[in-house]
Amino acid sequence: MDDRFNTTAGWVLFAGVIALGLSAIGSRLYHADNPESSEEGGYIIEGAAESGGGDAGPSLATLLATGDAAAGEKNFAKCSACHTVNQGGANGIGPNLYAVIGTGIGKHAPGFAYSSALSGHGGVWDYEAMDAWLKSPRAFANGTKMSFAGLSKPEDRANMILFMHANGGGPAFPVPEAPAAEAPEGDAAVPADGAVEAEVPAEEAPAE
Numbered sequence: 001m002d003d004r005f006n007t008t009a010g011w012v013l014f015a016g017v018i019a020l021g022l023s024a025i026g027s028r029l030y031h032a033d034n035p036e037s038s039e040e041g042g043y044i045i046e047g048a049a050e051s052g053g054g055d056a057g058p059s060l061a062t063l064l065a066t067g068d069a070a071a072g073e074k075n076f077a078k079c080s081a082c083h084t085v086n087q088g089g090a091n092g093i094g095p096n097l098y099a100v101i102g103t104g105i106g107k108h109a110p111g112f113a114y115s116s117a118l119s120g121h122g123g124v125w126d127y128e129a130m131d132a133w134l135k136s137p138r139a140f141a142n143g144t145k146m147s148f149a150g151l152s153k154p155e156d157r158a159n160m161i162l163f164m165h166a167n168g169g170g171p172a173f174p175v176p177e178a179p180a181a182e183a184p185e186g187d188a189a190v191p192a193d194g195a196v197e198a199e200v201p202a203e204e205a206p207a208e
Contacts, residue, residue: 060131061174063158072163075156079148085167094146099168100125101161117143127174130164131157 058066076085082094089096095109103125106118118141123129133140134157136150151157164170 057154059177060127060154060158062176063154064127064162064173065176067155067158067162069159069162069166071156072159072161075151075160076163082146085164087168097164097167099170101130101165101168101170102126105129115141115143115145117141117145126171127161130161134160 079094082092083097084090084092085097087098089098091109091112095112095114097108100108105121105123105125106114108125121141125133129140131154134151137144137146137148139150151160165173
């Protein structure tokens with residue numbers, strides 16, 4: 001009786017030691033007890049925050065140089081319910097936008113009640129700021145009263161900026177960057193010391 005009890009108790013104790021050891025190993029492997037190893041209890045997916053990376057496409061300067069103000073006028077139809085763009089136009093739900101490019105952010109239209117998110121933003125409506133605003137107003141100025149979701153395509157934003165520039169002007173457009181120079185085909189690489197190794201004709205090669 002005592003031998004069976006001792007044997008059973010020994011196996012139970014042994015099983016407990018094994019389970020405790022496996023738990024310790026598992027916690028070390030998966031950092032289960034480390035709150036910094038996860039975000040809000042979920043999994044951290046590598047690269048998720050950098051989606052859309054890689055080739056960013058043409059720069060804003062290039063898009064402005066190759067864009068179309070007429071196409072921007074068509075896009076502006078989405079904004080015409082709230083904004084006017086003609087000189088001397090009245091403020092509506094949104095401010096009049098004539099000659100807005102290059103003016104202070106949240107300071108352009110006298111008498112318009114800008115949100116504090118814009119009036120306190122600082123800076124000017126240069127081309128980069130306008131591009132960021134048109135991409136996502138809420139991301140640019142969190143708390144803005146403007147409910148427009150934004151224009152996802154860089155080409156549409158550039159065309160819109162060109163149309164706004166055509167209605168009131170603005171600073172000089174940024175100069176597109178020059179394309180990287182490519183080496184002509186067939187140019188042989190020259191060693192750093194300037195020496196060029198001459199090829200030895202096959203018939204003149206020394207015998208081994």
